[in-house]
Amino acid sequence: MHKKRTIYFVTKSENAPFVLQEAIEKSSEQEVIIFFDLDGARVLDQRYAKKMAREGQYNIVPLFAEALRKGIKLFGCQMNVMGACDMQCIEGVESAGVATFLDLAYEADAVLSY
Numbered sequence: 001m002h003k004k005r006t007i008y009f010v011t012k013s014e015n016a017p018f019v020l021q022e023a024i025e026k027s028s029e030q031e032v033i034i035f036f037d038l039d040g041a042r043v044l045d046q047r048y049a050k051k052m053a054r055e056g057q058y059n060i061v062p063l064f065a066e067a068l069r070k071g072i073k074l075f076g077c078q079m080n081v082m083g084a085c086d087m088q089c090i091e092g093v094e095s096a097g098v099a100t101f102l103d104l105a106y107e108a109d110a111v112l113s114y
Helices: 014-024 036-043 045-055 061-069 077-085 098-106
Strands: 007-010 031-036 073-077 092-096 108-114
Touching: 007 014, 007 098, 014 031, 014 036, 014 061, 031 036, 031 098, 036 045, 036 073, 045 073, 061 073, 073 077, 073 098
Parallel strands: 007 031, 007 108, 031 073, 073 092
Antiparallel strands: none
16 A cells, blocks of 8 residues: 655744644654755754754754654755755755656655745
8 A cells, every 4th residue: 555755844043843743743644755945954964953942932853853763764855965064964864856856846745935
């Protein structure tokens, strides 16, 4: 039986906690992929995530860890990740380009943009 596939496309960093929580909930029933692009890719930097937690905005690090434990695939847009030369990506994040996103999206049952 084919497992449904949902892809989240995160372009705003402030949406990342909500998307991760929803993706974690769906991951037991569906294949879930999250693609971070533009401003959304900032949350993939370990230092940015730790800074947000220190400032009391949100602690996204445990959400990333839980997402990875649940088998959620995390992709950072290679243009954003590679463009930020000093970026220290959260472990488990893969760099991918538009072609990868499109290949995955064409086979998805739902693509949600945040």
